[in-house]
Amino acid sequence: xxxxxxxxxxxxxxxxxxxxxxxxxxxxxxxxxxxxxxxxxxxxxxxxxxxxxxxxxxxxxxxxxxxxxxxxxxxxxxxxxxxxxxxxxxxxxxxxxxxxxxxxxxxxxxxxxxxxxxx
Ligand code: SF4
Numbered sequence: 059x060x061x062x063x064x065x066x067x068x069x070x071x072x073x074x075x076x077x078x079x080x081x082x083x084x085x086x087x088x089x090x091x092x093x094x095x096x097x098x099x100x101x102x103x104x105x106x107x108x109x110x111x112x113x114x115x116x117x118x119x120x121x122x123x124x125x126x127x128x129x130x131x132x133x134x135x136x137x138x139x140x141x142x143x144x145x146x147x148x149x150x151x152x153x154x155x156x157x158x159x160x161x162x163x164x165x166x167x168x169x170x171x172x173x174x175x176x177x
Pocket of ligand 1: 068069070071074102103104105106127128129136
């Protein structure tokens with residue numbers, strides 16, 4: 059893999075009960091400073107229209123994205139078309155992680171494991 063993975067955290071508007079045990083900023087800062095990623099960013103709600111526009115702007119063939127959000131099957135359904143529209147391939151480029159109902163440490167460990175597997 060040419061580049062390190064990008065970590066993209068979707069926080070479900072910040073209001074979703076599924077993320078209430080998670081300290082978003084602790085997680086994102088630990089990921090960006092402690093793990094082998096290019097960088098880490100947050101999007102508030104990837105599964106709506108501006109999320110599609112974000113992926114269409116942002117997704118680049120050849121890059122790998124580790125996405126912390128909801129159910130991986132749902133992520134695939136919601137994001138794959140936006141990747142395809144810009145010549146990408148969701149199945150090859152995205153590692154989807156369900157980080158709902160986790161503490162910050164649990165979520166961090168799951169991200170760390172995914173990043174290590176890509177290395
Ligand atoms: S992609 Fe998943 S985590 Fe993100 S806003 Fe939509 S339902 Fe919530």
